[in-house]
Every structure is written in C-alpha cells, then in structure tokens.
C-alpha cells in the first residue's frame with residue numbers, strides 16, 4: 001500500500017474502507033493516502049502539529065449505518081496517526097521516582113515479564129492484574145483475556161466496560177437471558193411509534209445516530225427524552241422529562257403503575273411470553289404518581305402523557321444510555337424500564353423492544369470475549385463447568401487450570417498496592433476516567449509494577465514503570481462489534497511508524513517470555529478464527545463470521561453459528577433466550593442514591609460528555625481541531641443557583657464532595673435543573689470531574705455511581 005511520495009491525483013490514490021476509532025456506532029469511513037505522503041513511516045519529527053499525517057479520512061457513503069456522515073471526532077481521527085502526535089518508542093522508568101526513559105522493546109518486555117513473574121511468585125498469581133478496554137478489537141480483547149487466564153492464570157482481570165454498560169448488560173441477562181445492546185438493528189428505530197430515550201444524549205455522543213430520530217419523527221413517531229438537562233437531543237423531542245439525577249427507577253415504576261391503573265397492560269403478552277408479573281406488578285403499585293412526582297420532580301401530567309404516547313403507538317421502544325445506568329442501582333433501574341416494555345407487550349415484537357446504546361467502539365464485543373472478570377469467550381460464564389471445558393479445549397489447557405471469577409474494575413483498582421501488586425493496562429486511562437480518581441491514582445502509584453500499553457502517553461501511562469507504544473486503528477486490522485451487534489472489519493490502511501508494535505505482538509512477546517511460545521498469534525485473522533472456535537455454541541456465537549464475509553456483507557450480526565447462517569439482526573421475535581423462552585420480570589423497588597444531598601452538600605452533581613472530546617480525552621485532547629472546539633472542563637449550573645451563590649459566567653467554581661474538589665469555569669444555562677450541576681469528565685488536573693464522583697457500586701453489575709453524588713459549590717476566587 002505504499003506509494004510514491006510525489007503528489008498523486010486523489011482518484012489515483014485508492015481508499016481503504018474501514019471504521020472510526022471511537023464510539024460504538026462504528027461509522028464507516030474510508031482512508032486515502034494523503035497527497036504527498038509515503039506509507040506510514042512519514043517524515044514528521046514531532047512537535048505539537050505532530051508531523052505528517054499519512055492518510056486522510058474520506059466518506060464511505062455505502063456503509064448503511066451512517067451513510068457517509070461522521071462527527072468531528074471521526075472526521076479528525078487521522079491526526080493522531082502522525083508520528084509526532086503519539087508514542088513511537090518504549091519507555092522504562094529505571095527506578096522509582098526517576099523519569100521515564102526510552103528503551104528497546106526487549107528491555108521493556110523483559111522488564112514487564114520479569115516483574116509479573118516476580119509478583120506472582122512472591123504474592124500469588126492473583127496479585128498480578130490485567131485491566132483492559134472496550135475500545136480494543138475483538139481479537140485483542142480475546143487474547144488479553146486468554147493471556148490472563150492461560151499465561152498469568154490470574155483471576156484478577158476486568159476492564160473499563162464495567163464503567164460503561166454493565167448495568168444494562170446485567171438487566172438484559174436477567175430479563176431476556178441474553179445481552180446484546182440493541183436486539184434489533186438501528187433501521188428499526190424510525191419504524192417504531194414511540195421511542196423513550198432515557199439518559200442518552202446522542203446529538204453529542206453519536207451525532208450520525210440522530211438521523212434515526214429525525215426519520216422517526218418524519219414518519220409520525222413520537223420521541224420522549226428523559227434527562228435532567230435539556231440537551232440538544234432533548235431539543236428534538238415531543239416531550240422532555242427532567243428528573244433529578246438518580247431517580248429514574250422511581251420514574252419507570254411510576255409509569256408502570258399508571259399503565260396498570262389505566263388498564264393498558266397487554267395481558268395476553270404477559271401471559272404467553274413472560275414470568276414474574278404478579279410480583280413486579282405489586283412492586284410497581286407501591287409507586288403511585290404523586291409519590292413519584294415528589295421523588296423525581298417530574299409532574300404527574302407529564303407521567304400520564306408519557307404513558308399515553310407509549311401505549312397509543314402500535315409499537316414502541318425504550319432505549320437507555322449512561323444516565324440511568326451509571327448509578328448504584330443501575331441494574332434495577334434498567335430492569336424497571338424493561339418491565340414497562342414487557343407489561344405493555346413492547347418486547348420481542350417487530351419495531352418494539354428495549355435496547356441499550358452501548359458506548360465504546362467495541363463496548364459490545366469487548367464484553368463478549370473474556371476480558372471481563374466473570375466471563376469466557378462467546379459470552380460464556382467462567383463459573384459454568386461446560387463453558388470452562390469448551391474454552392479450555394480450544395486453548396489446549398486443563399479446565400481445572402482456569403482461574404475463577406475475579407473482582408470488578410473499581411474493586412480491582414481499589415486493591416492495587418495491597419493484594420494486587422502488578423498491573424498491565426491496555427486500552428484505558430483510569431487516572432481520568434475512574435470514580436474517586438485521586439484515590440485510584442494513589443493506588444496505581446503504590447504498585448510494584450505498572451505496565452501500560454497505549455498509543456499516547458496518557459495520564460495513566462505517565463505513572464507507569466513501563467510504557468509500550470502500540471499501533472492504533474488504521475495501522476492494524478481487526479473486528480469490532482457495534483452497538484447493533486453487527487461485527488465489522490477495520491482494515492489496516494497504513495503502516496505503523498517504526499518502533500511501534502501491535503497489542504497482539506506485545507501479548508505474543510510477553511507470553512513467549514513467560515513460557516507460552518504458542519497460542520498468541522500476531523496475525524489478527526488467525527486470532528479471530530480462534531475466537532470463532534472459542535465462541536462456537538456460546539450465547540455470542542461468531543463461528544460463522546469470517547473476515548471475507550464481513551467485508552462482503554457490511555458486517556454480520558451475531559449470533560451466527562455457521563458459514564451458511566444469515567446472522568441475526570433481530571433477537572427474541574419467537575422466544576427469549578431464557579430456558580423456558582419467556583422474559584422475566586424483576587420485582588424492583590425504588591431506593592435513593594448512595595449519597596443524597598444534605599445541609600453540607602446540598603446539590604447533585606452529574607457527569608457526562610461533550611461532542612468534541614472522547615472519554616478520558618487521551619486521544620481527542622491531542623487533536624488540535626477538537627481541543628479548539630472543547631478546550632477544557634466547565635461546571636454547568638442554572639442562573640438562579642449561580643445568582644444565589646454569587647457565581648458569574650466564566651468564574652472559577654469549586655465542586656466539592658466528600659472525596660475531593662474540582663475547579664472549573666462556570667457555564668450558566670437554564671437548560672439544567674437548578675438543584676443539579678453537570679461536569680464533563682474528559683480532563684485531568686484541577687478540573688477532573690472524577691476527583692469528586694462517588695465509587696459506590698451497584699450490587700449486581702458493580703457499576704460505579706458516576707451519575708449522581710452530593711456536592712456543594714464554592715466560588716474559587718481567581
């Protein structure tokens with residue numbers, strides 16, 4: 001794919017079809033060698049502009065999901081491919097307190113391998129941990145999990161997806177016996193009659209997705225948005241409900257109460273296709289409308305209107321995103337929304353159903369192939385003897401040798417430097433993105449060995465003893481599973497700069513040093529073919545999905561058990577994935593947030609995203625166009641609250657919780673509830689939102705409560 005350096009007309013430079021490096025929509029795009037560029041080696045020598053960018057992003061209108069549309073993050077994604085914009089040499093810290101220094105790959109990998117073995121010998125295998133990411137390809141996620149279970153034989157492995165959609169996953173497994181973010185393709189959304197979107201702001205988090213909402217409205221469908229802020233997405237809605245953060249469970253139960261009270265239950269559906277209704281119904285009946293209004297702040301007439309819109313339509317859907325899910329009761333909250341769908345017969349039927357808008361690029365596939373503490377590939381359970389036997393056979397190991405389930409992401413981070421003493425991080429930047437982040441940074445610093453593989457020197461990599469510079473997105477091939485359950489192929493379009501290796505090469509190199517010369521292929525397709533065998537027969541069955549087929553078909557929906565199986569865009573139309581084929585109601589009750597406002601901390605803080613930054617910002621803060629569009633953190637608050645506290649627009653304000661204090665400029669808007677403040681979480685330093693957030697965990701999903709904690713505001717001078 002390398003070409004002459006002389007400028008070539010665009011038409012003569014073949015573009016490679018691929019997908020965006022960022023979110024779960026995985027928009028199709030194409031990469032064309034930049035005019036005048038060679039292949040990936042480039043000539044840039046660093047500097048803030050990052051040297052030569054080897055490819056340019058161009059439209060790929062034929063890919064059906066986004067039809068060529070991209071948000072600014074995708075459109076500017078190539079900037080990080082410039083050699084000067086990212087890491088190109090391994091870094092090693094000679095000793096505690098010394099700065100990181102360039103090293104050879106052998107030095108770096110030897111140091112990591114020796115450190116991992118030493119820790120395992122001295123403190124036991126579970127003292128060695130692995131922390132992965134939902135942005136990693138299926139191939140990487142699969143081999144990272146295999147590395148933990150087969151090479152390290154540690155139970156201590158989890159990943160950042162725990163912070164993302166784990167509550168929705170747990171609730172879907174509980175209700176439907178299977179968790180695939182959306183059980184239907186996006187193209188079904190414009191064909192429903194009413195969509196209730198709970199705690200998602202796709203106008204900023206997945207802009208090309210908004211097309212489906214527009215088409216829904218054009219077709220006469222109705223949109224209800226539930227968000228404490230009147231977001232750009234809420235601006236598109238027929239009805240906007242603005243509950244207090246952390247009260248979605250009461251809201252959903254109140255709606256179910258009204259469904260019953262108004263005689264809008266689908267008794268036939270409930271009888272034929274569900275179990276557990278009497279208990280769930282009784283629980284909902286305790287949530288009468290006036291009580292729900294007082295808990296949520298949503299007026300009773302709006303509750304009634306929502307029920308009317310939802311039940312009048314012939315088909316309707318509920319979609320949740322991080323708003324209701326990132327709570328210490330996220331699982332029960334999602335269950336309550338699923339209950340609403342089941343009671344009204346809005347699940348397992350065409351153009352109806354519950355779905356979760358998964359977030360990270362491979363948030364879906366990343367939770368299916370074994371980097372999660374309790375899982376094996378194919379979405380199998382680590383505590384299921386048959387699953388262990390199947391996967392152990394593919395791996396050529398004794399099932400007895402596989403460790404058991406380990407601790408969840410936050411619990412893992414919280415244990416660092418105590419019982420977990422060495423950690424390998426790939427694809428996450430918890431110093432910025434984990435709750436109670438100052439504590440997490442302290443725990444990371446207390447490790448005997450921290451090794452981080454990353455594209456850039458993230459805030460977490462900056463704390464490491466060894467930093468491994470890895471290839472990214474356009475420099476390597478791999479599959480991603482989108483929020484629809486569609487497995488797509490990202491193709492290599494450019495060579496990585498010299499000095500950079502792929503994550504698969506890193507795992508291969510470490511495994512070889514730790515006595516496993518075989519079993520860690522460096523070719524992505526070989527890794528995927530092994531993943532397919534490991535997943536065969538499991539809930540997320542990829543056996544029939546090959547690279548060639550993905551390319552020919554614009555992606556394949558799992559489950560797809562054989563090469564002649566068409567794939568499964570729509571789940572549950574005939575039966576749910578439970579043993580008896582029926583969906584299960586969950587009898588859930590409202591409960592308050594782990595931390596409610598009081599005299600000392602009278603306000604609720606919620607957190608989330610802005611359009612131009614991605615996650616911990618490690619990548620997007622380094623892209624000039626994005627940094628200019630969203631240069632830093634802010635505190636969003638209502639003008640009435642600001643006036644009461646004497647805080648003016650742009651003035652520095654401290655957000656103080658029991659965990660700590662974050663300072664950022666005030667941004668006044670009447671689009672937020674006056675009892676609530678909002679911060680985006682994309683920045684480190686003084687304005688880091690996660691200094692303040694509460695690591696209280698959901699008892700089922702182990703999801704931290706990112707979306708609500710008690711704070712007070714103080715003018716911060718300046």
Ligand SMILES: Nc1nc2c(c(=O)[nH]1)N[C@H]1C(S)=C(S)[C@@H](COP(=O)(O)OP(=O)(O)OC[C@H]3O[C@@H](n4cnc5c(=O)[nH]c(N)nc54)[C@H](O)[C@@H]3O)O[C@H]1N2
Pocket residue numbers: 023024164198199200201202204205206226227228229231244245246247248321322323324358359360361606607608609610611612613614615616678707708
């Ligand atoms: N620009 C951008 N896009 C992204 C990402 C990014 O970082 N930046 N990240 C990707 C990832 S990994 C994810 S998970 C998705 C997340 O996508 P979203 O879920 O859409 O993003 P958030 O901003 O976290 O939260 C959505 C909304 O929840 C609201 N909210 C806050 N508290 C509550 C509450 O208690 N109840 C309700 N109902 N709503 C509440 C917030 O006001 C916010 O508008 O985005 C993906 N896309």
Ligand SMILES: Nc1nc2c(c(=O)[nH]1)N[C@H]1C(S)=C(S)[C@@H](COP(=O)(O)OP(=O)(O)OC[C@H]3O[C@@H](n4cnc5c(=O)[nH]c(N)nc54)[C@H](O)[C@@H]3O)O[C@H]1N2
Pocket residue numbers: 133134135136137160161163164165322326359360425426427428429430432433434435453454455456458470471472473503607608609614615616617618619681689690693706
């Ligand atoms: N307060 C608050 N905190 C939150 C949230 C919130 O809503 N509020 N949302 C949570 C959610 S939903 C999520 S998903 C998390 C995400 O937060 P993080 O886990 O920190 O996610 P990223 O910032 O995407 O980190 C990915 C890192 O991996 C690197 N990377 C990218 N590609 C590769 C690759 O192929 N290989 C390797 N080895 N590295 C790579 C990137 O450069 C980056 O440093 O944040 C959570 N934190």
Ligand code: SF4
Pocket residue numbers: 020021022023024025026027066069070071072073074075205206207208209
């Ligand atoms: S919406 Fe998501 S996948 Fe699409 S271009 Fe933007 S970040 Fe990339």
Ligand SMILES: [Mo]
Pocket residue numbers: 163164165359360363
């Ligand atoms: Mo996420």
